[in-house]
Amino acid sequence: MTEAGSTPTLDGQGRPLWLLCELTYACPLACPWCSNPLDFDRLGPELSTAEWRRVLAEARALGALQLGFSGGEPCLRKDLEELVAHGDELGYYTNLITSGLGLTGARLARLKEAGLRQVQLSLQACDPELGDRMVGGRAAAHKLAIAREIKAQGFPVVLNVPLSRDNIDQVDGILALAEELGVEFLELANVQYYNWALVNRAELLPTRAQLAKAEASVAAARQRLGRRMTLYYVVPDYHDGRPKACMNGWGSIHLTIGPDGAALPCQEARAVKSLEFPNVREHALAWIWRDSPAFNAFRGDAWMKDPCRSCDERGRDFGGCRCQALLLTGDAANTDPVCARSPHRHLVDEAVALAEDPARLRGRLLPRAPRGG
Amino acid sequence: MSPPALEAVVRRSPLYLLRWEPTQDAHVLLYPEGVVKLSPTAAAILERCDGSTVRALLKSLADEFPDDDIAPDVLEFLEVARDRGWIHADP
Numbered sequence A: 001m002t003e004a005g006s007t008p009t010l011d012g013q014g015r016p017l018w019l020l021c022e023l024t025y026a027c028p029l030a031c032p033w034c035s036n037p038l039d040f041d042r043l044g045p046e047l048s049t050a051e052w053r054r055v056l057a058e059a060r061a062l063g064a065l066q067l068g069f070s071g072g073e074p075c076l077r078k079d080l081e082e083l084v085a086h087g088d089e090l091g092y093y094t095n096l097i098t099s100g101l102g103l104t105g106a107r108l109a110r111l112k113e114a115g116l117r118q119v120q121l122s123l124q125a126c127d128p129e130l131g132d133r134m135v136g137g138r139a140a141a142h143k144l145a146i147a148r149e150i151k152a153q154g155f156p157v158v159l160n161v162p163l164s165r166d167n168i169d170q171v172d173g174i175l176a177l178a179e180e181l182g183v184e185f186l187e188l189a190n191v192q193y194y195n196w197a198l199v200n201r202a203e204l205l206p207t208r209a210q211l212a213k214a215e216a217s218v219a220a221a222r223q224r225l226g227r228r229m230t231l232y233y234v235v236p237d238y239h240d241g242r243p244k245a246c247m248n249g250w251g252s253i254h255l256t257i258g259p260d261g262a263a264l265p266c267q268e269a270r271a272v273k274s275l276e277f278p279n280v281r282e283h284a285l286a287w288i289w290r291d292s293p294a295f296n297a298f299r300g301d302a303w304m305k306d307p308c309r310s311c312d313e314r315g316r317d318f319g320g321c322r323c324q325a326l327l328l329t330g331d332a333a334n335t336d337p338v339c340a341r342s343p344h345r346h347l348v349d350e351a352v353a354l355a356e357d358p359a360r361l362r363g364r365l366l367p368r369a370p371r372g373g
Numbered sequence B: 001m002s003p004p005a006l007e008a009v010v011r012r013s014p015l016y017l018l019r020w021e022p023t024q025d026a027h028v029l030l031y032p033e034g035v036v037k038l039s040p041t042a043a044a045i046l047e048r049c050d051g052s053t054v055r056a057l058l059k060s061l062a063d064e065f066p067d068d069d070i071a072p073d074v075l076e077f078l079e080v081a082r083d084r085g086w087i088h089a090d091p
């Protein structure tokens, strides 16, 4: 008995360990950093309950273990309870990723009954006025009340705080609030610049000084908190100079299904317009995952160009994010431009420099287009 | 850090879901934002972290694996598991 211990299975051995279901793009809020597509109101109709049930079963058969319900606001779907129950029956670990709007104590109790394991709640600030201003609606007070209710009902909680110029100075207060709420996980996530966030980048990107202060707070909190609360800090890749190991590689462990049934290697993948993403209405998930051209387009490293092709890091970061490469350089097969070795790094440097410019004109944030809710 | 005492009661954290996963041919621990694949021995230990004492757990494992002196490895694993929050040990 020599091998007592375990190994984290980040390597899915070719299986889609994570299934993310974006049940709807409708949302009562209008966060200007929202990662939802800009043109979501032009996509096809939402999958029906029966279609979602089939997706859950097919993905489970492919080896999916973690199931996230997100959106938009997943609580707007009346069949959320039924889908959670089906996911739990199939053997998933079920996660709800929500703004908290549309959740009540009674609904949480029904979700618990249905087998929901975990809630990821987004929160923007400890100061409710700022919170409301950021999301473009009266939400902060409800978020706080529902956070307490979620804890009271015994769910483990991931508190997700998307960080931008407007709230990053509140990190100390947010840490204190998270501690007071008693959440198990706090995710301080620097906003990633896709879709609405990219449109609003000049207004959202924090300064170096802001980041340095926030990172000092995070380091101090890690010391103080120990095992009481797990702190995830999603680094700002623009400032870091190192690309993220995006999705652990394209078509490696992650599968997103959009409200319209589009199957995507990541939530942002629709940005790569040159690829045709297969739809679960037309194809079996096994074919989509294993054989579809879209999922194979950037698997492995044969697609890489220089500098990635000859770089020792390519097995660790997979050349960064394909969507970011496409959005900033026009070619998804380029090195992620946040990488210090990318010939396009100047594009990122310019954005970072603009954030430092005190004379920078402060424009107006463009709120995410509302629909439904 | 030291391993839990022989009289300590060990219990899996309710945050973690332990179950057999046929597609991995292994036990897995599922938790918010993560998946851990367990070795057969790790799974055998964690299955026994059900409110029994470390002493009882060692005895039960020794019955199942009579050929080896397993105690040192088990104690080391319990220490790691407690450190990662997979189990609670009281006291």
Ligand SMILES: C[S@@+](CC[C@H](N)C(=O)[O-])C[C@H]1O[C@@H](n2cnc3c(N)ncnc32)[C@H](O)[C@@H]1O
Pocket (backbone or CB within 6 Å): A027, A033, A034, A035, A036, A070, A071, A072, A073, A074, A097, A098, A099, A100, A121, A122, A123, A160, A161, A162, A189, A190, A191, A192, A193, A194, A197
């Ligand atoms: C798109 S939202 C959908 C769920 C729900 N409407 C909410 O906001 O919590 C999923 C998660 O992504 C986070 N998020 C949204 N846009 C982001 C961005 N550009 N960068 C990083 N996180 C983002 C949100 O805070 C939330 O935790």
Ligand code: SF4
Pocket (backbone or CB within 6 Å): A027, A028, A029, A030, A031, A033, A034, A035, A036, A071, A072, A073, A099, A135, A368
């Ligand atoms: S607008 Fe805000 S609350 Fe709505 S989906 Fe986007 S991030 Fe979530």
Ligand code: SF4
Pocket (backbone or CB within 6 Å): A243, A307, A308, A309, A311, A312, A313, A314, A315, A317, A318, A319, A320, A335, A336, A339, A340, A341, A342
């Ligand atoms: S050149 Fe490519 S593989 Fe090397 S560090 Fe940069 S992104 Fe990663």
